[in-house]
Each structure stands twice: as structure tokens, then as C-alpha cells.
Amino acid sequence: MERPSIAAAAFDRPSVRVRTLANIRWIAIFGQFITLLVVGLWFEFPLPWGSLLAAVGASMILNIGLSTLYERTDRMTGRELSLHLAFDLIQAGVLLFLTGGLANPFALLLIVPVTIAATLLRARDMGPLVALACGVLMVVWLWAQPLPWAGPPPEFPLVYRFGMLIAYALAIGFLAVYLWMVSAEARDRARALVATEAALTREARMNALGSLAAAAAHELGGPLGSISLIAHSLEEQLGDDPDFGDDIRLLGEEAKRSRRIMKELSTRAEAEDPFAVLTLDLLLHEVAQSVKPTRVPVKVMADPPQPLVQRSPELLHALNNLVSNAVRHAGTEVRMESIVTPSEIRIAVLDDGFGFPPDLLPRLGEPMLGPSRSKSDSTGLGVFIATTLIERTGGRLAFSNRPEGGARVDVRWPREVFEVNEPVQGQEEY
Structure with a gap:
């Protein structure tokens, strides 16, 4: 725990x-x-x-x-x-x-x-x-x-004195309840914002570790190549030497093993942080892959052409929260849909579960809702974190229940705010 x-x-x-x-x-x-x-x-x-x-x-x-x-x-x-x-x-x-x-x-x-x-x-x-x-x-x-x-x-007349008693009692009760509600809400929001910052910092740190691994693999490749070359030359000259032959062969094998580890780190880092800017459908596929393996499939539906968007830790973590929540409550399938209009970019996350509890639906996005009635111990903190991170990117969330059953989350951005007008890394302009 x-x-x-x-x-x-x-x-x-x-x-x-x-x-x-x-x-x-x-x-x-x-x-x-x-x-x-x-x-x-x-x-x-x-x-x-x-x-x-x-x-x-x-x-x-x-x-x-x-x-x-x-x-x-x-x-x-x-x-x-x-x-x-x-x-x-x-x-x-x-x-x-x-x-x-x-x-x-x-x-x-x-x-x-x-x-x-x-x-x-x-x-x-x-x-x-x-x-x-x-x-x-x-x-x-x-x-x-x-x-x-x-x-x-x-x-003073009795009625007047009784009125003073009631007035003071109501003032004490009202102020106590009002100030307690405001203070509790402020504490819940502050606690949730701390969790949001921690999640965002963790996401950014993981991305930084991937970049650091790629850089380390690139920088160490040269020295390890030189070591391998020297070890090969020494093995040709002293490989049969009874005193140094085994050590020289071990040196060559360890150099090859180190180069192989560096290559794997570089490949993994490139897979985890391929582009700073990419098309929206690729971003959705990355989010879908990040929640696997799951008990239900996560499908991505996007019609070309797709706009270019910034691959940011805020966006990745927010969408991952929404998809993970949908997977947890889905029956057989979760879908991520990309809808692009001339003025708006929208992502819809849909599941075929029981949907959001009607009494909590208007309050989704608030911190610390308390255990819901949907057979879940969720406090709403994950949804609040997703809402806060999406708002940082200029977007807005809307929660609803689908008529055929299940939950729907719509994330909307103005196109001029969310779209990036530059080519994907490695793609030439003509």
C-alpha cells in the first residue's frame, strides 16, 4: 500500500x-x-x-x-x-x-x-x-x-430576547457550516492539485529518463567501439597466452555485451519518446498501448487526415487516466475516437459499462467526490487530475452517459489552440 x-x-x-x-x-x-x-x-x-x-x-x-x-x-x-x-x-x-x-x-x-x-x-x-x-x-x-x-x-421584551437567541444560534450554525464547507473544499482541491503536480512531475521525469538513456547510449557507443577494437587486436596477438588470453577474451565479450545493452536502451528510449510533435491518431495509439495488457480491447478510430499535436506529459497522462478509468468499468470494449472539424479537435473516450452514476455526473471533475455507487472505491481524484491537465493544454472535458449504455468523455480543444503547424520529425516538406 x-x-x-x-x-x-x-x-x-x-x-x-x-x-x-x-x-x-x-x-x-x-x-x-x-x-x-x-x-x-x-x-x-x-x-x-x-x-x-x-x-x-x-x-x-x-x-x-x-x-x-x-x-x-x-x-x-x-x-x-x-x-x-x-x-x-x-x-x-x-x-x-x-x-x-x-x-x-x-x-x-x-x-x-x-x-x-x-x-x-x-x-x-x-x-x-x-x-x-x-x-x-x-x-x-x-x-x-x-x-x-x-x-x-x-x-427588553421576551419576544425580542428570544429573537436575539435565535439570531445568534443561526449565525453560529450558518457560519460554522459555511466556513467548514469552504475550507474542506479548499483543502480537497489543494490536495488534488498536489497529486496532479506529482503525477505530472513523474510523467516528465520518465520522459527525461528516456531522453537521457538515448543520449548515454549515443555518447558511450564511441568509447565501447574503441575498447572492442583494442580487445580484438589483443586477442589476435595474445589470445593463446596462458596468462592473459582468458582475460583478453573476457574483455572482448564484456565490451560486446555493453554495446548490446546500450543499443537496447537507445531503442527503448526512442520507442518511449519518438517525437515531440505527431499526428493525433498516433498519439491515441500510444495511449492505447500504454494501458495494455487490459481485460478489454482499446480501439482507436480516426479518419485521415489527422492534425499534428504536441506530445506533452500533461496530455499523455490525462488521456491515460481517462482510458484507464474506461477500461476499469467497461464491459467488452473501449473506443477512442478522433473528431476533427474546421474549428475544433475532439477526442471521445467511450466504454460499454454501466456508465457514470447519475448523482455524481454533474460533479465529475471535482476533487475528492467520495466512493461512488458504481461498485467502485474511486474518489474522483483521477478524473480531477485529467481535467486539470487537459485544461492546462487549453481543452475542456464533458461527461455523459451513452443512450445505448456506457460512459462517454468528450475532450474538446479549439483547433487554433491545439493544432501544431509544423511537420513531424523526419518528414520533409515539399
Whole structure:
């Protein structure tokens, strides 16, 4: 089983630096302390100073502990982070409980820990925090101390106070769900883009290795020829020598063997990377050959004349993904069709399987779809990689189900963008 990359693990477990969390809390502590000074000393509103300062002091002690126990580069994830955000939520709730509850204008700050959690935590860690926020709301709504005021505090009607409760609860729930969905989508897309870059780098590296092998075979051919010639001359002169004859013959045989290996490497490299520019039907045949052997045949259908296209790692890997996916789900056959019009170049990949699940069809091309209902454990990452790579070449993908059964993928390019107006390597112009 392939081990997940470091980047993938980072996306699966989003985290925040402890120092960042501590700095945010210091800002909150400073704001709370200044607010208490302004309200209590400037406006001279009666405040329960002891309880309020104890709540602010508890937050200060926790922050000092974070700075002492953790290094500057340490990061916090998962349950540990959710516990710290839960503390911030409860501490804010205590301050509101002592200063008027939801009638306090600063009650809006209860949303802050939840929004931070929605951007950093997974659903299973964020859910309990949202429930805690709703519980804190209910407590401060029912049993909060009167709002500090010069004289009798204002009395709000029950309907108005109930409306405030519902408004805060909806705000917390909506922001939590919205931010979590946006953050999760961003993480999925970033994870998929990392996989795309890795696939493209691997494809380019393989092409580079083929070119390197061809170059090495060409450069080493001369020295090995000289060695073979010298070994042959020595064998003619000293072949019967009891001390050196066997070594000289072995030298000649190893030189011949090395030349044969170099020739095979050169032939293989030329087969793997024959042309930088080639006709579209040849490119499709290369893709079809790259997925063999398969349980079903892959047929290429292309009517001449075919346009010249760039043989790029992006295009090869994308088409290989699409054809491999079709082969995996096909019944008896996979077809690749080339359709060329005056304004467009199109490649269609068709199979005769069960087709795309109707509920996933509108979402194909998105990263991390989750297991589908088509008896497959696919997450949609391969299709996303193909879509991203095709878009890099200027093309667009469209997914559909065939009326007679099976799936169809159409890849379209504007002809002026995709076609290369130069001859194939080795072909003369007249």
C-alpha cells in the first residue's frame, strides 16, 4: 500500500501554530481588559470586578502556559485544538454571563471561536464545539446577570430576547457550516492539485529518463567501439597466452555485451519518446498501448487526415487516466475516437459499462467526490487530475452517459489552440 505523502497528511490534519493561537488569545485578553476598564472606570458602571478579572486571568495563565510548554514552531491539531477553542468559548460565556448575557453588545464575540474551529477542524471535532456554543447561548440567555447600567438596566421584551437567541444560534450554525464547507473544499482541491503536480512531475521525469538513456547510449557507443577494437587486436596477438588470453577474451565479450545493452536502451528510449510533435491518431495509439495488457480491447478510430499535436506529459497522462478509468468499468470494449472539424479537435473516450452514476455526473471533475455507487472505491481524484491537465493544454472535458449504455468523455480543444503547424520529425516538406 502506498504511503500518503507529507503534503497529503497535512491536508488531512489541518493545524495551526501554537504561537499563532496564543497571539490571537493575547489580542482577545487585551480587548477584554480595556473594555472592562472603559465600562467600569470611564462610564462608572457597576461591575463584579473579582469574577471578571478571574476569568480574564485564567485566560492569561493558559496563554503563559502555552508559551512555556510549547516551542515556537509547534503546531496544534484535532482534539487538542478543539479543547483550547472550547476554553475560549466558555471564558467568553462567563464574561457575558456576568455582564448582561445577550443584551451585552459584545455577545457577538461568541461566534469567533466557532469560526476559527470551522476553518481548522474536521467535522467530528467541530460538531461538539458548535453544540457547546449553543449551550453557552442558552445559559446566558436564561440566567445571565443584569446588564451593567447607570441606574436600572433596560428591560427588553421576551419576544425580542428570544429573537436575539435565535439570531445568534443561526449565525453560529450558518457560519460554522459555511466556513467548514469552504475550507474542506479548499483543502480537497489543494490536495488534488498536489497529486496532479506529482503525477505530472513523474510523467516528465520518465520522459527525461528516456531522453537521457538515448543520449548515454549515443555518447558511450564511441568509447565501447574503441575498447572492442583494442580487445580484438589483443586477442589476435595474445589470445593463446596462458596468462592473459582468458582475460583478453573476457574483455572482448564484456565490451560486446555493453554495446548490446546500450543499443537496447537507445531503442527503448526512442520507442518511449519518438517525437515531440505527431499526428493525433498516433498519439491515441500510444495511449492505447500504454494501458495494455487490459481485460478489454482499446480501439482507436480516426479518419485521415489527422492534425499534428504536441506530445506533452500533461496530455499523455490525462488521456491515460481517462482510458484507464474506461477500461476499469467497461464491459467488452473501449473506443477512442478522433473528431476533427474546421474549428475544433475532439477526442471521445467511450466504454460499454454501466456508465457514470447519475448523482455524481454533474460533479465529475471535482476533487475528492467520495466512493461512488458504481461498485467502485474511486474518489474522483483521477478524473480531477485529467481535467486539470487537459485544461492546462487549453481543452475542456464533458461527461455523459451513452443512450445505448456506457460512459462517454468528450475532450474538446479549439483547433487554433491545439493544432501544431509544423511537420513531424523526419518528414520533409515539399
